[in-house]
Amino acid sequence: MRTLHRFHGGIHPASHKALSTHQSIVRAPLPNSLVIPLRQHAGEAAKPCVSTGDHVLKGQRIGTPNGMLSSSVHAPTSGTITAIALHQIAHPSALPDLCVTLIPDGKDTWIEREAVDFRALSVSELQQRLRDFGIVGLGGAAFPSDLKLRHRIKVDTLILNGAECEPYITCDDMLMRERANEIVRGIFILRHALEADEVVIGIEDNKPEAIAAMRQAVCAAQLDYAVVAVPTIYPGGSAKHLIKVITGLEVPSGKLPTDIGVQCFNVATALSVKRALDDGEPLISRIITVTGNVEQPRNYEALIGTTLSDLVALSTAKSDTNRYIMGGPMMGMVLPSANVPMVKASNCVIAASDALFPPAPPALPCIRCTRCVQVCPAELQPQDLYWFAKSNNFGKAQEWSLADCIECGACAYVCPSHIPLVQYYRYAKSEIRERSAEKLAADRARERHEYRQFRIEREKQEKAEKLAQREAASRSAATAAPSTPSVDDTQQMRINEAIERAKAQALAAHPKNTDSLTPEQQAEIAAIEARRAKILELATDAGADDEPHKIS
Amino acid sequence: MLSSPFVTAPTRVDQIMLRVLLALIPGITLYVWYFGPAILVSITLASLTALATEAVMLKLRDRPLKPFLSDHSALLTAWLLALSIPPLAPWWLVVVGTAFTLVVAKHLYGGLGNNPFNPAMIGYAVLIISFPAHMTHWLSPHALGGMELSFAQQLDYILHGILPAGVGLDAVTMATPLDTLKTQLHLGLSVNEIRDMPIYGRLAGHGSEMVALGFALGGLYLLFTRIISWHLPVVYLGTLFALAGLFHLYDPAHYVTPVFHWFSGAAMIGAFFILTDPVTSPTTAKGKILFAAGAAVLTYLIRVFGGFPDGMAFATILMNICVPLIDLYTQPKVFGKKEEGK
Numbered sequence: 059m060r061t062l063h064r065f066h067g068g069i070h071p072a073s074h075k076a077l078s079t080h081q082s083i084v085r086a087p088l089p090n091s092l093v094i095p096l097r098q099h100a101g102e103a104a105k106p107c108v109s110t111g112d113h114v115l116k117g118q119r120i121g122t123p124n125g126m127l128s129s130s131v132h133a134p135t136s137g138t139i140t141a142i143a144l145h146q147i148a149h150p151s152a153l154p155d156l157c158v159t160l161i162p163d164g165k166d167t168w169i170e171r172e173a174v175d176f177r178a179l180s181v182s183e184l185q186q187r188l189r190d191f192g193i194v195g196l197g198g199a200a201f202p203s204d205l206k207l208r209h210r211i212k213v214d215t216l217i218l219n220g221a222e223c224e225p226y227i228t229c230d231d232m233l234m235r236e237r238a239n240e241i242v243r244g245i246f247i248l249r250h251a252l253e254a255d256e257v258v259i260g261i262e263d264n265k266p267e268a269i270a271a272m273r274q275a276v277c278a279a280q281l282d283y284a285v286v287a288v289p290t291i292y293p294g295g296s297a298k299h300l301i302k303v304i305t306g307l308e309v310p311s312g313k314l315p316t317d318i319g320v321q322c323f324n325v326a327t328a329l330s331v332k333r334a335l336d337d338g339e340p341l342i343s344r345i346i347t348v349t350g351n352v353e354q355p356r357n358y359e360a361l362i363g364t365t366l367s368d369l370v371a372l373s374t375a376k377s378d379t380n381r382y383i384m385g386g387p388m389m390g391m392v393l394p395s396a397n398v399p400m401v402k403a404s405n406c407v408i409a410a411s412d413a414l415f416p417p418a419p420p421a422l423p424c425i426r427c428t429r430c431v432q433v434c435p436a437e438l439q440p441q442d443l444y445w446f447a448k449s450n451n452f453g454k455a456q457e458w459s460l461a462d463c464i465e466c467g468a469c470a471y472v473c474p475s476h477i478p479l480v481q482y483y484r485y486a487k488s489e490i491r492e493r494s495a496e497k498l499a500a501d502r503a504r505e506r507h508e509y510r511q512f513r514i515e516r517e518k519q520e521k522a523e524k525l526a527q528r529e530a531a532s533r534s535a536a537t538a539a540p541s542t543p544s545v546d547d548t549q550q551m552r553i554n555e556a557i558e559r560a561k562a563q564a565l566a567a568h569p570k571n572t573d574s575l576t577p578e579q580q581a582e583i584a585a586i587e588a589r590r591a592k593i594l595e596l597a598t599d600a601g602a603d604d605e606p607h608k609i610s
Numbered sequence: 611m612l613s614s615p616f617v618t619a620p621t622r623v624d625q626i627m628l629r630v631l632l633a634l635i636p637g638i639t640l641y642v643w644y645f646g647p648a649i650l651v652s653i654t655l656a657s658l659t660a661l662a663t664e665a666v667m668l669k670l671r672d673r674p675l676k677p678f679l680s681d682h683s684a685l686l687t688a689w690l691l692a693l694s695i696p697p698l699a700p701w702w703l704v705v706v707g708t709a710f711t712l713v714v715a716k717h718l719y720g721g722l723g724n725n726p727f728n729p730a731m732i733g734y735a736v737l738i739i740s741f742p743a744h745m746t747h748w749l750s751p752h753a754l755g756g757m758e759l760s761f762a763q764q765l766d767y768i769l770h771g772i773l774p775a776g777v778g779l780d781a782v783t784m785a786t787p788l789d790t791l792k793t794q795l796h797l798g799l800s801v802n803e804i805r806d807m808p809i810y811g812r813l814a815g816h817g818s819e820m821v822a823l824g825f826a827l828g829g830l831y832l833l834f835t836r837i838i839s840w841h842l843p844v845v846y847l848g849t850l851f852a853l854a855g856l857f858h859l860y861d862p863a864h865y866v867t868p869v870f871h872w873f874s875g876a877a878m879i880g881a882f883f884i885l886t887d888p889v890t891s892p893t894t895a896k897g898k899i900l901f902a903a904g905a906a907v908l909t910y911l912i913r914v915f916g917g918f919p920d921g922m923a924f925a926t927i928l929m930n931i932c933v934p935l936i937d938l939y940t941q942p943k944v945f946g947k948k949e950e951g952k
Contacts, residue, residue: 071619298945311946388617390616415617419622422722422723423722425723425889427888431894437942439894441893442893459944462944472619480613
């Protein structure tokens, strides 16, 4: 038996998982149209590589990775591209993003699938394959899987995350119950790529069927993987916390799991890795739980790009449903509308009603009861962070490690004053990001200005020098004049010193919260920035019709 | 609700406060049993004053009445204050004390959650400094066989300040066991001689020791229902015990037993109900330990060497002052930052 470890805090919210585990996974019917966002992963959106009017085959690449932190996007079925345009996506801002609209031809014709023997591939070829096949983490962050195969030090432990700690969500549970063999095969490939010493599959002990199925599959494949039942506690499925439970190690703040010799993949990702190599199938579908206020809560295998409202319709939403949550009730988001496409990261849609999720009573003042401290898995002082965020004391919030908050919501869950704590932290985090970006821009502007001053000064001096030289030349030509005074270089030195100082200052004043970000966070920031740029662009475009073009 | 989480645990501030009020009931019951129902009059008076003051202050501060009046925090302050005032005190003493507590110690600092000092202890401190005579006439317990007032006579005194003809206030009241101990030690008696006096029982003061036991019982309930954490009561009582024990071992004739200190004065109610006020105590585990230990040392020093018979209130207030500093210096390491040095 493996000794398991504990992480601080955590909560036990009602799981509501049994709702959607009575029925097996069913394939959702082919929809009339698919809207496939080009940004479904952490990082840069894929570049469309098809045009409107093109006929594509199932599995054909329609978007290629743009930059290192990016991934590919594929056509989930065969059909015709009818638009490559902005469309509303599953983002709380309700802002549109670039999507490819595909009208299926109903034939579902595959592109030629080419299986490869992963043993014949080098690690970099394997990474390239995952990148080309659009494999990203299916646990929620959608981080490109090829990047997770990079590591600087030896990977001792490969962990498979089957914890699925959020209430209501059962897609990984059902996948493990029904497709354990394929998952194990995927793990085999991942272990080969990482050359990991051991493999541990962590599953919360409230999923006995999944544990049994995985054990059986491991046994059947005659592998030495440990299938470990980890205690059911939210947020035990957070990668860093699962790593702590299984290895006892804490991933240092701002570092990656591979920095401590551990890597963690979601079980569903392992399956898609298997399909990419063994079957030559890119990531074009996933399992999604449709649950909550619906008549038939269950899991669907649906094509990426399927409109969420179509999926909900399959389960029949009850009449008092008034909103939809994507993800779980602890960390999910309210969808601006159910008319948004499902993406690779979509693990669950919950039909919500006021009866199912009663609105919280008005918030009372914080009484410093520290129930939040007792449950915070990041071991923060949520009551202090709340106080700092509320009073816009962002420096202090950073000092109190706001950046280490994983926004799991455990604090807000237990708060007897019903303070929407996570909202305050998100606000503070975005303000800090915004301000450090502004500071960076200001620093750059100052640097440019200082350099310009320096340049003007230098040109002036050069001119004076030339003049002096010419004068001296003419004078020496006339008489043996006394040597001209050397150029006053003390001023030059002073200028140089000032520039050096400014540079050093700019370096020292580098914003604190951006230097220890994980690639996921950086990706998120990049995504937000890109979205901002897009809004600006849209606003300018929209304005261009009826207003003279604005410069600024 | 637009932002996650969309589910919450069913704990509410008013429920927490209500449980603390409930936990006071065993102590109050024993109080009535040993000293008569006069304490219920002060509790009622204090409660009504607290609710009225709270309502006026909320109105003046333009805050909603309903959520704050129903959070039971004003009631809790009122009960704790009433329990630290002699039951046979004139009505205005309770009313003035409670009103001052709510207005100054609570609302002028920003109301619920924002007061740096324990409001009940501020109220007590103000009363004992302003009206020391009224604050030292404590009822004698029933079992002492002295003269006793009927409830009607007690009410008459509380409301109109009239005692039955021929009865002096000193005949029906006494100093607290801690106070008596201090006075008698000054007069040169030894601890053993003093402990033989009829006002003392098995653990400490007759009657009051049982009331303290009642509060301890209620406190254990709070501990087991996790309304309070163990740090404050355990460390407070532990430190008090250790310190009193050391002095007692050194010179038993002049320093009473640690058990006496536990069951005298406000030690028990303080350990479980006063120090544990979350608003005015530290938030970190280490901080709570420091805070409780400091309060215990101060309580002992004030009791034994200071000018007041009991030290709970001043110890609490002095330690309340240190809370921001304690919190600042006892911040625990966060997840993933433990390996680095400081």
